[in-house]
Amino acid sequence: MLLINNLHVSVQGKEILRGVNLEIGTGEVHAIMGPNGSGKSTLSYVLSGREGYDVTEGEILYNGKNLLELDIHERAGEGLFLAFQYPVEIPGVSSMNFLRTSLNSVRGYRGEKEVSAVDFLKLVREKARSLGMDDKLLQRPVNVGFSGGEKKRNEVLQMSLLEPNLAVLDETDSGLDIDALKVVADGVNALRSPKRSTLLITHYQRLLGYIVPDFVHVLAKGKIATSGSKELAVELEKKGYGAFGFDKTEAA
């Protein structure tokens, strides 16, 4: 599904990723952990195509395609989804209009028919309900006036509407209380399938108790320092990053 080879990325001339290698197979759930400033979010932004992140070396292959050559919206069309650490508020753009435009854009890219207004409403209500989201939230502009937990639920709602092949969740657990964390995790787990892969980016092990990964990687100083099974996350949590020879916080 995803193959990252020797990826070097600079932001404003400063090298953040220094040779990341990572392979995610179809149906697998990977977690990337690491201290603050190790480059976790940079990796998610490079995958989604954000500007200002210069790939100086290496490649990313997604289903055999050169991901770096695709526009941001094309990546979404190809089934890549990024759940934001800090979802963006967009005043004046209604949530419903946004979700429908998004769904129909992705469907259009995939050569599928647009969803009618009536079917869309049914679909979105059903999905929102399963995530414990109030319908009224969707009457508001995108993320405007949403609490931290509501924003994260909204991310998962979008994910379940767009049904991605590869979902990248950037610190989805941050700012969530335990109940909200469970709802969000259930939403993510509901999408798990042998055809879909997930990349969880997280600072803490907490989320991994709810979304159990097949592999855990530790990112430090812009490289994958060590990889292992889910037990690695438990060990990290117990002993701290320091015990593994990583600084607790690395200057970005």
Added chain:
Amino acid sequence: MSRTQLHPDSRIEYHESYFAALRDQLPGASILRKKAMEVLKRDGLPTRRTETWKYTDLRQLFRSEFRPAAHNKIKRDAFESYIVEGSHSIVFVDGLFSASLSCLEGLAGKAEFESLAGFLNGKDDRDPWPSIVDIEKAGLAALNTLLMKDGVVFKIADGVSIDRPIQFIFVMSENSAAEMHLRNLVTVGLNSQATIIQTYISIGQSTSFCNVVTELVLEKDAYLRHIIHQDSSDSSWHIGQVAARLESRAHLNNFVLSSGARLARSEISVDLNDNQADCSLKGLAMVRGRQHCDNTTDVIHHKSHCRSSQSYKNVLDDYSRTVFQGRIFVSPNSQKTDAHQMSRNLLLSRGANADSKPELIIHADDVKCSHGAAVGELDQDALFYLKTRGIDGPTARNMIVHAFVSDLLEGMPEDHVKEYLKRFINSWLRDIKQFKEVA
């Protein structure tokens, strides 16, 4: 000062001789015209040293040559897309009333229409109407008064409600280079209501100069929704001025949509003449290329318990410029005034430039007044967010620009007029050039 600059005084000589040559063709109002000539000779035409004209430079306009309009034959099809569905229409071609293109059935007993030329004919000895526009104020109103030739005289009776919108359509014919001085006089009677739309358009390219003054009188309890849509050729000139006087409990809802002309200025002054009068002024300018668009307001609270709100937005692309000058004046008699003003600008290009100048003069102490101004670029985070959800760049950008402008139309009833405005706003958005990332 550059040597090539044409001094405004020489322009007045030009207008004086122009006036002398045209005198026989201009209808009536000789006393008014004489007064206007005196004002022009005394004060001259505005320059950038005139305070209210600091940001809008008319030198290019004054250097341009215009020629009288030929009588161009135009068919209604040529401007069909500009006709508001279900409206009464009064049509002018190159500044002259066209009865054959107009369509005014069903107004009998409710309103009377006359062309200004007809109305002024023979009215020479005295002021033909109690004018409310101040021709001594810096601007082109004196010039308009000197040279006014045609326009709309529209009187709405007392106690009537006109359901269909009334549209004044001013068409500039293809390749026209006319100088037009139009004067519109509108009265809305006691407790009456109506919607009036003034549309300025060109067929093809035009280098015409349209100088229009509209006087609005709203009697007690009258309600007028007044829309100006200025979408003339981007090589033409448009100077428009509205002077409104509102009596007790009268309510004016004014909206200016401006996307045409190389240089446009829409000025509105509102006299809230008696208690509880209420005006809402809104404006949206959408400009590109090297267009210049100026919205200037002057709201005067003369009496107590009046309300006024002003909300102006500009969307600027390429090297365009916008100006907003908003003035609120609260007289000592105007306790319990509620007056607000806001101007916001969205720059789609680093080459664009927006100037905003609020001016509040408050002589009463028990009032609520506020003002604000903001200039911003497209929110790159919002753009990125939309794109990660599969929405392509141009669509994402249009969603954000649309969100910026859409609240101006909130509160307007869902009717053909709103549809009409939405249609032109959307068509401007679609014409934004292929997506440019803001560096």
